[in-house]
Amino acid sequence: MPPATTPRTAADAIDAVRRFNRFYTRRIHILDEAHLRSDFSLAAVRVLYELAHRHAASAAELARELDLDAGYLSRILGDLGRRQLVTRQRADHDARVSRIRLTARGRARYAVLDSRASDDIAALLEPMGDTSQRRLVAAMEAITTLLDDGTTANDRPQNAAPYLLRTHRPGDLGWMVWRHGVLYSDEYGWDEHFEALVARIVSDFVANFDPAHERCWIAERDGENVGSVMAVRHPERPGVAKLRLLLVEPSARGLGIGRRLVDECIRFSRQTGYHTLTLWTNSVLVAARRIYEAAGFQLVHEAPHDEFGHDLIGQTWELSL
Amino acid sequence: MPPATTPRTAADAIDAVRRFNRFYTRRIHILDEAHLRSDFSLAAVRVLYELAHRHAASAAELARELDLDAGYLSRILGDLGRRQLVTRQRADHDARVSRIRLTARGRARYAVLDSRASDDIAALLEPMGDTSQRRLVAAMEAITTLLDDGTTANDRPQNAAPYLLRTHRPGDLGWMVWRHGVLYSDEYGWDEHFEALVARIVSDFVANFDPAHERCWIAERDGENVGSVMAVRHPERPGVAKLRLLLVEPSARGLGIGRRLVDECIRFSRQTGYHTLTLWTNSVLVAARRIYEAAGFQLVHEAPHDEFGHDLIGQTWELSL
DNA sequence: ACAATAAGGTTGACATTGTCATGTGTACGC
DNA sequence: GCGTACACATGACAATGTCAACCTTATTGT
Secondary structure, X not given: OOOOOOOOOHHHHHHHHHHHHHHHHHHHHHHHHHHHHOOOOHHHHHHHHHHHOXXXXXXXXXXXXXXXXXHHHHHHHHHHHHOOOEEEEEOOOOXXXXXXXXXXXXXXXXHHHHHHHHHHHHHHHHHHOHHHHHHHHHHHXXXXXXXXXXXXXXXXXXXXXXXXXXXXXXXXXXXXXXXXXXXXXXXXXXXXXXXXXXXXXXXXXXXXXXXXXXXXXXXXXXXXXXXXXXXXXXXXXOOEEEEEEEEEXXXXXXXXXXXXXXXXXXXXXXXXXXXXXXXEEEOOOHXXXXXXXXXXXXXXXXXXXXHHXXXXXXXXXXXXX | OOOOOOOOOHHHHHHHHHXXXXXXXXXXXXXXXHHHHOOOOHHHHHHHHHHHXXXXXXXXXXXXXXXOOHHHHHHHHHHHHHOOOEEEEEOOOOOOOEEEEEOHHHHHHHHHHHHHHHXXXXXXXXXXXXXXXXXXXXXXXXXXXXXXXXXXXXXXXXXXXXXXXXXXXOOHHHHHHHHHHHHHHHHHOOOHXXXXXXXXXHHHXXXXXOOOOOEEEEEEEOOEEEEEEEEEEOOOOOOEEXXXXXXXXXXXXXXXXXXXXXXXXXXXXXHXXXXXXXXXXXXXXXXXXXXXXXHOOEEEEEEEEOHHHOOEEEEEEEEEO
């Protein structure tokens, strides 16, 4: 998984889309080959699919839905009818249109095709691992959602939030170390000591984990992690929670994710019974600072330090809950 | 389409993939229509594309790459040749194969097609907004990466050195935590305690780092990390080095990367003056075990443990240098 | 050196798939 | 009821894809 290259220009995005089209035209040929092992054409299979998933349909509906030529479709239906897989009868309300339905026979034939296709996909997914599968499915759903709007029916409600928060899963903690390391190196030139600090925090989190009083949130979009934060018990001060490892991927900034993560932390800390939420940050992180200020945090302490390979000013912020 | 749900069962994942296939077969028809406004067939356009993006090709290469019937392709090329868009000449090294190249004319014709296709995609993307565009591209890249490994990769010839080794850079240590967490969870069901252990190892590595006697290697392929290992001083036994965090991505297995990483470790340890190289692993990791055995490591200790949420047998292996 | 075999490419015959124009019957507004 | 639009069917045909036979050149094994 490459660090999801964000397109810099419109041309890059266009290329990426075209590259995907080429990739998927090749691929779809391979994926859709269930029909090759049957005596149905791809078009016929698609028709059968549509019929199996709606009670009855008119030819015009099918043609529109599948983008088939009316004449061509007529012939496909004729053939399916001859093989007694579908019935066609005049619609009551309009003698021009024909109600097309699958016969029991047709339904049975389709079931075979269907399970064969499922098996094919299962074979594709099987060696893949849960994490990858989830990512694949999420990415496919994202594409569908993003492209669907214009052309196909707008029958879907406005998908509410383009991201979701969840607690951590295997791999997430490592992801946090990785992305902190990469982004703070890229954006501020911090060295590996920062990455090591994050690794330490993460490992301590697991070592001392108290599910009732501590939590880690991951912001996920299209199956891809785009943000994180955790709330842990302050090691020395009872009743005080510590917010740590707030991060939002550059590609997902400006959506209010950082804000949302901090809010979630505050809500949790308050509800859990802490009286204070504290955090340590650095003066150079201005975007984060704004979030903390807006949430009501007060700057209580500042001190210069030179970890991470730079002269920095560390800050402690606190919020009374 | 429901708001990006994560699949609960394998069946859900299969359905999701099939849904996407159906969606994209419809969609690709619409996206790829640039060729409809030209006097080239889709297949011909694909051939032109391939030719435009490589210096020259043989018919067999094209047929393989585009999954076209040899006879069909021959005819397409014949037609393109007649229209003076490509030239075909015998290859020097093998009189059976023909070197096929685009002529200047062909290049010009392709450029028109190409820009038309770009315009189409641009029109698709234009109303979309930056964030959505980025999401779309990221999702497409994710799918390509996830699906590409298995099938298309096989077509790729064994290019000489498909990977390179280097020492670690910012982000690499976090990457190691992440991938260890994900892969051991996917493949063996290990829990976050393993991930935390890796994070601890990584953070200790940085805290005590002695560049002259310790090192971390990353295997990189196509700019992507695909493997790792590190050699560190044994904390208690002077003169003993420890090999840790050997990992190879599933997509890059079978290329001898694991072997190579271990060899590198041995070479380094020997050269640095250690007298022994030791490592801790688990009996379930059979692939790794084979590498250690082949490299001459001896099993010196075994003990059951139940970290990581499973009953496991830990093993210590050693090699005299 | 030579036969057997395989690979690259071409061609003819053919099947499948898709397109277009046209025709028939029906619905509907005026 | 007349004109127009729609649903569907059909004929004619073009485009696309498949298969097997064939020629030529390499490669392999003996």
